[in-house]
Amino acid sequence: MNTYSSSLLETAVDELAKLPGIGRKTALRLALHLLRQDEVAVENFGKTIIKLRKEIKFCKHCHNISDEEICEICSDPKRDKGLLCVVEDVRDVLAIENTNQYKGLYHVLNGIISPMEGISAADLTMDSLVKKVFKGNIDEVILALPTTIEGDTTNYYIFKQLQSANISITTIARGIAIGDELEYTDxxxxxxxILNRTPFKDAEK
Amino acid sequence: MNTYSSSLLETAVDELAKLPGIGRKTALRLALHLLRQDEVAVENFGKTIIKLRKEIKFCKHCHNISDEEICEICSDPKRDKGLLCVVEDVRDVLAIENTNQYKGLYHVLNGIISPMEGISAADLTMDSLVKKVFKGNIDEVILALPTTIEGDTTNYYIFKQLQSANISITTIARGIAIGDELEYTDxxxxxxxILNRTPFKDAEK
Structure with missing residues (x-):
């Protein structure tokens, strides 16, 4: 599939195929779908995406995506300012917020250290994290990064950077998911x- | 997932999730990917899509997507003008062109009859097909529509419309794909x- 009947279509497929997880066949399907839509609707689609990239702000404190200088979470007086949860990106903030179990603040790294993809600590909001912690006011940093080699590397890097600050550094619990069968767990x-077993707690109490 | 930290992001996710096969989670992943790209690159992306919808032309003869009034295939003097292959959309033209087995012209219906999706013959380029055939000059119409109920319905509709024209109407061969095991064929x-078995041809001759 290399000769489309139209260079306009070909350019559009090229652009759509740049999106992650979208190959040329899917890109063509998307382009044909867009061609069937109303002209105004497609214009809105394109303009919304351009506007997103142009006007997006990142919270000055936690680096999460925000419409304001300081995001809603950071400016919420009910939040525990002594607790800081380090996450990879905004999706993790959404996921943790949806649990309703966390009332502290976040720090969004905007990625994790990955030599394979050429992402080093300098590409992340690491400096800002270190400064924030050494300013005081923070009691505990919770590392909530992916359970991959890259995540572990980033955890270790952060641990080394914050070691000398007088705070506790924790990671979210790893183990068997609630509802999972032992038999099917990797x-x-x-x-x-088993190594990281925890004392049994009586849930009734 | 309903409270994003930014209304800009939310609007962009809403727009991306309108694309076929893209749910809200994937849409968020795409939006975050676009945020990591260069501003100029994202502007190009948006503008390309708007331009595609605005400036696209359809060939006056075959209704295929084209940059000119008459597409490359229709204006190619080497093509057999007596042979007309009826297809659903531009993807089928690409697929058939890639086989290098067909040297006739195409007629793109821009859909097939589907009462479920509210698509009737009037929404397709059916009138144009009928006019083209009754004008003469065409010897054979090859129906190359999907092997679904909708495809069969459309085939039958076209057959009824063209029956009185003095041409041969064929459909592409259906059967077991080359390389498939009988055991695993539906x-x-x-x-x-078996019903539509064909005389054995000696490939050596």
């Missing part, structure tokens, strides 16, 4: 969940 | 492939 997770 | 295809 060996690494199961093995670690 | 019953309907296997059953029909």
């Amino acid at each position: 060996e690494v997770t199961l093995g670690r969940s | 019953e309907v295809t296997l059953g029909r492939s």
Whole structure:
């Protein structure tokens, strides 16, 4: 599939195929879908995306995507300012917020250290995190990064940077997901969940 | 996931999630990807899509997507003007062109009859097809529509419309795909492939 009947279509497919997870066949399907839509609707679509990139702001404190200089979470007086949860990106903030279990603040790294993809600590909001912690006021940093080699590397890097600050550094619990069968859990997770066993708590109390 | 930290992001996710096969989670992933791109690149992306919808032309003869009034295939003097292959959309033209087995012209219906989706013959380029055939000059119409109920319905509709024209109407061969095992072929295809058996041709000759 290399000769489209129209260079306009070809350019559009090229652009759509740049999106992650979208190959040329899907890109063509999307382009044909857009061609069937109302002209005004497609113009809105294009303009919304251009506007998103042009006008987006990042919170000065936590670096999360925000419409204001300081995001809603950081400016919420009810939040525990002593608790800081370090996450990869805005999706993790959404996921944790949806649990309704966390009332502290966030720090969005905007990525994790990945030599394979050429992402180093300098590309992330690491400096801002270190400064924030050494300013005082923070009691605990919770590392909530992916359970991958890159996530572990980033965890270790952050730990080294913050070690000398007098705070506690924790990671979110890893183990068998609630509702999962032991039989179908991968060996690494199961093995670690035995090593990192926790005292039994009586849920009734 | 309903409270994003930014209304700009939310609007962009809403727009991206309108694309077929893209849910809100994927839309968010795409929006975050676009945020990481260069501002100029994202502007190009948006403008390309708007331009595609605004400036696209359809060939006056075959209704395929084209940059000119008459597409490259229709204006190619080497093509057999007596042979007309009826397809659903531009993707089928690309697929057939890639086989290098067809040297006739196309007629793009821009859809197939589908009562479920509210698409009737009037929404397609059916009138144009009928006019083209009754003008003469065409010897054979090849129906190359999907092997679905909608495809069969459309085939039958076209057959009824063109029946009185003195031309031959054929459909592309249906049967077991080259390289497929009989054992794994579905019953309907296997059953029909026996009913529609063809005389054995000696490939060596």
